[in-house]
Amino acid sequence: xxxxxxxxxSKTERLIAVRDFVSAAAREFGFGDEEISKIALAVDxxxxxxxxxxxxxxxxxxxxxxxQRGNGTFEVSIRDTGKRFDPxxxxxxxxxxxxxxxxxxxxxxxxxxxxxxxxxYNFEPGKPNxxxxxxxxxx
Amino acid sequence: MSEFKIGVRETEGIHVLELKGYLDAHTAPKLxxxxxxxxxxxxxxxxxxxxxxxxxxxAGLGVFMAYIEDxxxxxxxxxxxxxxxxxxxxxxxxGFPLLYEIFKEEREALRKFVDKTK
Numbered sequence: 001x002x003x004x005x006x007x008x009x010s011k012t013e014r015l016i017a018v019r020d021f022v023s024a025a026a027r028e029f030g031f032g033d034e035e036i037s038k039i040a041l042a043v044d045x046x047x048x049x050x051x052x053x054x055x056x057x058x059x060x061x062x063x064x065x066x067x068q069r070g071n072g073t074f075e076v077s078i079r080d081t082g083k084r085f086d087p088x089x090x091x092x093x094x095x096x097x098x099x100x101x102x103x104x105x106x107x108x109x110x111x112x113x114x115x116x117x118x119x120x121y122n123f124e125p126g127k128p129n130x131x132x133x134x135x136x137x138x139x
Numbered sequence: 140m141s142e143f144k145i146g147v148r149e150t151e152g153i154h155v156l157e158l159k160g161y162l163d164a165h166t167a168p169k170l171x172x173x174x175x176x177x178x179x180x181x182x183x184x185x186x187x188x189x190x191x192x193x194x195x196x197x198a199g200l201g202v203f204m205a206y207i208e209d210x211x212x213x214x215x216x217x218x219x220x221x222x223x224x225x226x227x228x229x230x231x232x233x234g235f236p237l238l239y240e241i242f243k244e245e246r247e248a249l250r251k252f253v254d255k256t257k
Contacts, residue, residue: 015163015164015165016142016161016163034225044164048164048196052164107197107200107233110233111196111229111233114232115232
């Protein structure tokens, strides 16, 4: 199991560094271009949610992005110490209905779930909030 | 270094936005500004050429959603063209082709506007 960690400030201008970080790790693990793009986008969406909703754009906060890979499993964990985002009430939107009402926003979680094999949230008292994005490497 | 750029040009009364680079939560406000500028000067016939757009996240898609209603209320449209398969996949995943006309080439999008006014 190989683990790498990136700490970034809670600024949207740092999203590009996160995408580069996870893309390089995914490529090294053996994913092709299409899967790498999916992972980078899902991680971007997760980090954007943290910056926007958990930290409310406070730039002095930190996100910790950890990639763990091994045994065919690629897992990205994003941790923050901001306001909890509770996804339990999340219902995937009916996109036809969503688009016909010209709605906006709230698409990040939908994308994350569509792009990854598994999305898990961990909220434990006294610990950072965590979202884990998992993709399996199929031979 | 700038990770996202927008070029604006006009052809036959239609405004073309050329997007270049990475459209994410950081750069989306630049696109909002470009749309706001067009709409405040009553320009409602818009083609967005995505030839050099390397990346889009939901923050970028949200910008298109923010302006389409206003544009169509004013008998205009936002049409898209020249998307790479990678960018198209994100639009497609969210069902955007149901709401937006997406053309292979910019000239087809322009022609659609021109044909409509004949």
